[in-house]
Amino acid sequence: MAGLNCSLIMGSVEAALTLLDDLSTKDKRACIELLIRIFRNVVSHPDDSKYRTLKITNKTFNGDVWQHEAGRMVMKAAGWVTIGDTVQLPSHVNLTLELQVILANREVKPDEREWRNETKIIVPNAAKQREEELRRKALAEKEKEMAILRKEMAERKEIAERIRAEHRRDQETKRVKSAAKAVPRGKGETSKMTDLLPKSGGG
Numbered sequence: 001m002a003g004l005n006c007s008l009i010m011g012s013v014e015a016a017l018t019l020l021d022d023l024s025t026k027d028k029r030a031c032i033e034l035l036i037r038i039f040r041n042v043v044s045h046p047d048d049s050k051y052r053t054l055k056i057t058n059k060t061f062n063g064d065v066w067q068h069e070a071g072r073m074v075m076k077a078a079g080w081v082t083i084g085d086t087v088q089l090p091s092h093v094n095l096t097l098e099l100q101v102i103l104a105n106r107e108v109k110p111d112e113r114e115w116r117n118e119t120k121i122i123v124p125n126a127a128k129q130r131e132e133e134l135r136r137k138a139l140a141e142k143e144k145e146m147a148i149l150r151k152e153m154a155e156r157k158e159i160a161e162r163i164r165a166e167h168r169r170d171q172e173t174k175r176v177k178s179a180a181k182a183v184p185r186g187k188g189e190t191s192k193m194t195d196l197l198p199k200s201g202g203g
Ligand SMILES: *[C@@H]1O[C@H](CO)[C@@H](O)[C@H](O)[C@H]1NC(C)=O
Pocket: 034, 038, 058, 059, 060, 061
């Protein structure tokens, strides 16, 4: 008997929940979330009558749940009854199963229209993209300049090296010449290595 009761309750609550599909996803989400809050309050405080009486004049309750036929159907299927301008749940009714059914149907995906509006931040910022492109271009340009500069510096270094080498050779030649002048060779005499070196200290 309890099993039959359970499946009937679950079946009717579940059937009523399918009516929520006629609402926009935003309204459906708001309705389901408030139903969960209301049902959870009863499950968490089963002996507190405060949570078993809701005022239809309450703007949040009426706007999110009661004004929608689907919202009223879910509540009636779960055992809520209308008394005057209130909706009440008899003290013996236990909403544990109903809450589980609603929670199982909680997943509400936004439709494509809403998805586009809600995710417009993803659309790339054209100005920012252009700025980034310019920055990359400037960096590439700078790198090219640096490469040219490095090549020039290497070339300059090479030239400097060559100039120094030539200068050393010139000096060498000059010394040899002046040494030859300063120390004339006698006939048949071969010059000694020391003769070729510059005389230091005017000796
Ligand atoms: C109206 O209903 C909401 C949702 O059930 C509740 O949070 C709020 O306290 C209620 N407001 C009043 C004034 O009862």
